[in-house]
Amino acid sequence: MSEPIRFYFRGAVHEVQGADTTQTVLQHLREDLHCTGTKEGCAEGDCGACTVVVGSLVDGKVELKAVNSCIQLTPTLDGKALFTVEDLQQPNGDLHPVQQALVECHGSQCGFCTPGFAMSLWGMYLKVEGRTPERKEIDDCLSGNLCRCTGYRPIIDAAKRMVELPAVSFDTTGLADQLQALKRDKLAVYAANGQTFYAPRTLAELSQLRAEYPAATLLAGSTDVGLWITKQMRVLTDIIYLGHVEEMQYMKVDGGMVEIGAGVALDEAYAKLCEYYPAELSELRQRFASKPIRNAGTLGGNVANGSPIGDSMPWMIAVGSEVVLHSEAGDRVLPMDAFYLDYMKKDMRPGEFVRAMRVPLPRANVVFRTYKLAKRFDQDISAVCAAYAFELDGDKVKNARICYGGMAGTPKRAAQAEAALNGRVWDEEALLDAIAALAQDYAPLTDMRASATYRMRTAQNLLRRFWLETRIDAPLANTDVNAFAA
Numbered sequence: 001m002s003e004p005i006r007f008y009f010r011g012a013v014h015e016v017q018g019a020d021t022t023q024t025v026l027q028h029l030r031e032d033l034h035c036t037g038t039k040e041g042c043a044e045g046d047c048g049a050c051t052v053v054v055g056s057l058v059d060g061k062v063e064l065k066a067v068n069s070c071i072q073l074t075p076t077l078d079g080k081a082l083f084t085v086e087d088l089q090q091p092n093g094d095l096h097p098v099q100q101a102l103v104e105c106h107g108s109q110c111g112f113c114t115p116g117f118a119m120s121l122w123g124m125y126l127k128v129e130g131r132t133p134e135r136k137e138i139d140d141c142l143s144g145n146l147c148r149c150t151g152y153r154p155i156i157d158a159a160k161r162m163v164e165l166p167a168v169s170f171d172t173t174g175l176a177d178q179l180q181a182l183k184r185d186k187l188a189v190y191a192a193n194g195q196t197f198y199a200p201r202t203l204a205e206l207s208q209l210r211a212e213y214p215a216a217t218l219l220a221g222s223t224d225v226g227l228w229i230t231k232q233m234r235v236l237t238d239i240i241y242l243g244h245v246e247e248m249q250y251m252k253v254d255g256g257m258v259e260i261g262a263g264v265a266l267d268e269a270y271a272k273l274c275e276y277y278p279a280e281l282s283e284l285r286q287r288f289a290s291k292p293i294r295n296a297g298t299l300g301g302n303v304a305n306g307s308p309i310g311d312s313m314p315w316m317i318a319v320g321s322e323v324v325l326h327s328e329a330g331d332r333v334l335p336m337d338a339f340y341l342d343y344m345k346k347d348m349r350p351g352e353f354v355r356a357m358r359v360p361l362p363r364a365n366v367v368f369r370t371y372k373l374a375k376r377f378d379q380d381i382s383a384v385c386a387a388y389a390f391e392l393d394g395d396k397v398k399n400a401r402i403c404y405g406g407m408a409g410t411p412k413r414a415a416q417a418e419a420a421l422n423g424r425v426w427d428e429e430a431l432l433d434a435i436a437a438l439a440q441d442y443a444p445l446t447d448m449r450a451s452a453t454y455r456m457r458t459a460q461n462l463l464r465r466f467w468l469e470t471r472i473d474a475p476l477a478n479t480d481v482n483a484f485a486a
Contacts, residue, residue: 002191005074008055008081008178009033016074021190021197022229022236025069025077026050029084037085037115038069041146043230045071045223045293046379048145051116053123055081057179062172065265065295066123068144071226072296073219075190075197076243079182081175085115088122090168098122101162102155109149117145120291121159126170132163143378144290184244198240203247203355207328209240211351216240218353220263221297223289224305248300248355257322257358262300267291269299276361280368284311287372290379304354306340306410309449311385313340313411315370317403318387319360326355333358343409365398366391367470371462375449382406383450386462390426395472397421397430404459406450407442414441417463431467435460 005016019028026043029035029052041049045068052069054077055062062081088096095103098121108114124133124141133141138159147155187209188199198216200206209216216238219225228234242248248263251272258276260269270285288294288311302312303323317337325332328351336357339347362368370387374380385405391398400421402414416437424430444455 001189003188005078005190006182007077007079008175008182010087013178013182014082018192019074020193021073021075021195021239023074024226024230025052025072025074025082028074029069035084035086039112039115040070041113041116043070044227045144045290046146047113048116048120048290048292049113051119051145051292053083053119055083055175055179057176057183060176060180062176062179064123064126066120066141066144066292067296068226068292071230072222073197073226073229073239075199075239076219076222076241078188078190078199079179079184079244081179083119083122085118088118096122096168097162097165098125098158100165101158105154105158105161107150107155107158113145113147113149117142117147117155120145121162124159125162128163130163130167132160139378140286140291142291143286144292188244194237196238198238199244200240200242201244201246203245203326206240206242206245206248206353207326207351210353211328213238213240214350218242218304220301220304221265221293223293223297224301224307242298242300253361256361258361259324259356259358260299261356262304262354263298264300265295266297266299266302267294270294273359277368280370281315284315284370284372287374287377287380288312293379299357300354303336303339303357304346306344306346308343308408308410309381309385309406310411311372311382311405314385314403314405315368315387315389316357316359317411317413318370318389318401319366319368320389320401321360322358323354324356324358325349325352327351327353331355337403337413340410340412363391365393369466369469371465373458373462381449384455384458384462386459386466388463388466390421390470392426395425395427397424397426400434402434402463404442407444407455407459412442414438416440426467426471428467431464435463438463 029038039049041047050070051066053064053066055064098118120141187205190197198209217236219239220242242263248261250261252259274281302310321336323334323336323339368389372382373384374382387403389401400418402417405411417434420433420437421430444452446452
């Protein structure tokens with residue numbers, strides 16, 4: 001039996017019935033609720049004009065995150081709270097400090113993107129609690145918002161100015177009570193127009209649904225599935241939503257591994273991983289998509305999707321991570337490099353889904369780096385993503401693990417290059433042999449992001465960069481860092 005979608009909106013509980021299960025939050029706002037402050041610019045989570053803030057109840061407390069409403073599906077709002085730019089104006093008619101700061105600092109010109117900027121800034125305003133945010137925080141906050149008019153400087157000025165204005169409080173305690181009243185304890189089913197949206201609450205419910213509906217689409221953060229709907233116009237009959245399964249939203253350290261449930265958001269997962277790999281992963285975390293995408297997407301979804309240009313898999317494979325698959329039969333653990341068989345094809349048995357990932361903790365004798373090459377620093381898909389984890393025995397390479405994204409149909413290890421290095425002194429001679437071997441490991445494609453020649457050249461150069469950063473001997477004179485073996 002179908003149950004209505006219920007979420008907190010504009011001071012009251014709002015119910016939805018009859019809308020398609022694949023209707024986006026943006027469509028519901030503009031077409032059904034006539035809240036047109038939220039704009040559609042790209043319908044793929046890139047421009048940020050559609051940014052809203054969604055509130056969820058986590059361990060009894062309200063968690064507020066900016067997300068892209070153009071790729072989030074309306075049924076995922078069940079049990080949550082939705083805030084849009086219309087919520088910022090104060091009851092007495094005054095502008096919110098975020099809005100006032102944008103006015104004072106001339107942070108808007110054509111104005112189309114401004115509501116999205118305002119909501120991203122509001123999300124940060126609630127977190128900094130009167131503290132002036134650092135420039136890096138501001139850049140990260142606004143990484144998912146594009147503006148073609150202002151040049152960003154006045155918007156950055158507004159991000160600093162907003163905390164200097166008289167503060168406006170936000171009642172998270174009252175909102176927590178509202179969300180607690182909306183919380184469901186068991187499977188919820190929403191159906192409309194021949195489509196069904198299943199929202200299990202437990203791992204057992206999820207396993208049963210996966211076995212019963214093997215063709216159903218598994219939905220986590222919607223950062224990929226959302227584009228199937230808005231860009232590819234796919235019709236998804238059955239959807240199983242993972243966002244309410246608390247047993248998949250955990251992080252723990254056990255047996256020398258960081259285990260991360262498949263439902264943990266990307267931003268939270270990378271924050272945890274950066275505690276152990278701060279120098280190695282901090283830049284990749286910042287450059288991984290944008291803040292709203294990392295707020296919504298999950299590490300488990302990134303791994304399960306297995307895109308050849310996904311940024312998580314190369315480094316996770318290089319350090320020797322594992323993927324935990326689950327079904328009604330229980331868990332099955334695979335090395336991540338054995339999980340990917342071919343383009344978008346994984347070693348998954350009927351009824352299985354990704355339950356968790358396990359990442360090894362740093363080891364004293366292993367040097368690890370990962371590098372991303374893309375046309376923009378922020379919010380861009382990699383042309384090449386490289387990862388290297390070498391176990392060294394003195395000056396010798398005991399076990400080389402090299403993995404690239406963007407070079408093959410899957411995230412793939414460089415077996416020939418690894419073989420050229422294992423057992424050898426980590427010197428320039430070994431490096432050049434490994435560089436030459438990369439041409440045997442990969443036959444990259446040419447596409448809109450990069451040519452095959454560019455990909456191979458940069459993959460080889462990144463291996464040289466790794467050598468320059470990790471070799472034991474003194475720097476060599478007159479080394480051309482762009483040189484590579486023919």
